[in-house]
Amino acid sequence: MTATAQVALVTGASSGIGKATAIALAAAGFQVIGTGRDTARLTAPAGVTYLDLDVTSDASVASAVQQVIDRFGRIDVLVNNAGVGATGAAEEFSIAQAQGVFDINVYGVIRMTKAVLPHMRAQGRGRIINVSSLSGFVPSPFMALYVSTKHAVEGYSQSLDHEVREHGVRVLLVEPGPINTPFAGHSVVADTPLPLYAAGRRNYDELLEQNLRSGDDPAVVAKVIVAAATDRNPKLRRTAGATARTISAVHRLAPARTFDRVIRKFNRMPS
Numbered sequence: 178m179t180a181t182a183q184v185a186l187v188t189g190a191s192s193g194i195g196k197a198t199a200i201a202l203a204a205a206g207f208q209v210i211g212t213g214r215d216t217a218r219l220t221a222p223a224g225v226t227y228l229d230l231d232v233t234s235d236a237s238v239a240s241a242v243q244q245v246i247d248r249f250g251r252i253d254v255l256v257n258n259a260g261v262g263a264t265g266a267a268e269e270f271s272i273a274q275a276q277g278v279f280d281i282n283v284y285g286v287i288r289m290t291k292a293v294l295p296h297m298r299a300q301g302r303g304r305i306i307n308v309s310s311l312s313g314f315v316p317s318p319f320m321a322l323y324v325s326t327k328h329a330v331e332g333y334s335q336s337l338d339h340e341v342r343e344h345g346v347r348v349l350l351v352e353p354g355p356i357n358t359p360f361a362g363h364s365v366v367a368d369t370p371l372p373l374y375a376a377g378r379r380n381y382d383e384l385l386e387q388n389l390r391s392g393d394d395p396a397v398v399a400k401v402i403v404a405a406a407t408d409r410n411p412k413l414r415r416t417a418g419a420t421a422r423t424i425s426a427v428h429r430l431a432p433a434r435t436f437d438r439v440i441r442k443f444n445r446m447p448s
Contacts (some may be wrong), residue, residue, distance in 0.1 A: 182208045184249045185406065186242075188232055188289060189259030191219055193358035194308060197395035198256055198402045199225045205403050207254065210245050232259045232285030242292040251300055254406045255293045257286045258308040260326075262360050264382065265367025266374040267321035274368055275322055282326035287333065290348075294341065302345040306405050307334045308398075309414075311354045311421045315428055318444050319374075319381035323364075331414075338413060349405045350414040354421030355392035361385050380445055393418035 185202045189195040190211025199211040203224030212230035213219065221227045228244060231237040245252055260282045263270070290305055297303025312320060313327035331350060338348035361382070370378070401417040416422045427439055441448060 182206060183253040184245065184251050185209045185254040185256065186245055186252050186293070187211045187256040187258060188230060188285070189213065190225070190227070191216060193360070194353065194356060194395045194398045195256075195258040196222075197399035198258060201396065201399035201403050202254070202256075202406065205407060207406075208249060210249070212241060212259070230259075232288060233280045235288060238288045238292050242289075242296075246296060252293050252296050253300075253303055255289060255303070255305045256308065256402060256406075257289050257305065257330075259285055260308070262320075262364030263322040263326075263367075264320060264361070264364045264385065265322075265370065265378060266319055269367035269370050269374060269378075270322050271368050274365060278322055278365055279326055279329075282323070283329045283333070286330055290337070294346065297346045298341070298344045300345075303347075304406055304411070305334075305337075305346065305348045306402055307348065307350055308402070309334070309350045309352045311352055311416070311424055313350070313352050315424060316440055318440075318446060319378055335413065347411055349411055351398065351401050351405055352414060352416045352421055352425070353393070353398045353401075354416070354418040354424065355388035356395055356398060356418065357389060357392040358395055360389055377446070384445055388420075392420070 185207040187195055187199045187209060190199040191213035199209045200222045203209045209225045210228050211225050212228050214231055216227035216229050219227055228241055230241040261278060263278045286307055307330050309330050310327045312324040313331040317324050334348045334350050341348060398417040401415050405411055405415060416425045428436060
């Protein structure tokens, strides 16, 4: 590590988008700390140091951030990537399940952000990059719980960005579309399935598997995150991947009724 190397902390860096991001940031000259719940079994890529972290634990978050500060002296970029999917009809999830998903996807982002902000303010600069989703700005039937967490992250990020900008800190959003990762296999499955949703759920599971299989490589998202971390005048939000770009354009330009039909067609639902 050189005296001028910036320090990036990436949550959920053991695989998928997080791992690709850690590698890309290291290649861009950052000293990278990647986190996961159990990193002892992992081989760290060049330029990446692994650290155990549970984003659902206040104590774990505080300890990990302090370890980074103690060892590297600063945190210039935080990438909030740790998250979990959730598939099933909204009615099929128990409240306990919903709370668990929000604890990772939303409160995990808030915990990490609150932990690094004092350090970023003290140094007069920093970037917090929150990995949202195409689902952060459009609906996705049979993923209502997951979608609601990403909508929450979007609202939190946009509002917080205004609060901290005058202190030299920016809060930015990256919105991937379908990415070729084991997302579906790591998703929470609704614990109270109802027969009336069975056909729709099967249809969605098939569609999700197909979209992920043909989705963009995680490196596509990592490239966008590096741009968000390094651009002199960063944009608040950036899509990542061909599908996200296309749907974002349609969402901006199409009338609401037309976009509603697009969503139903995209999800193979009756008109």
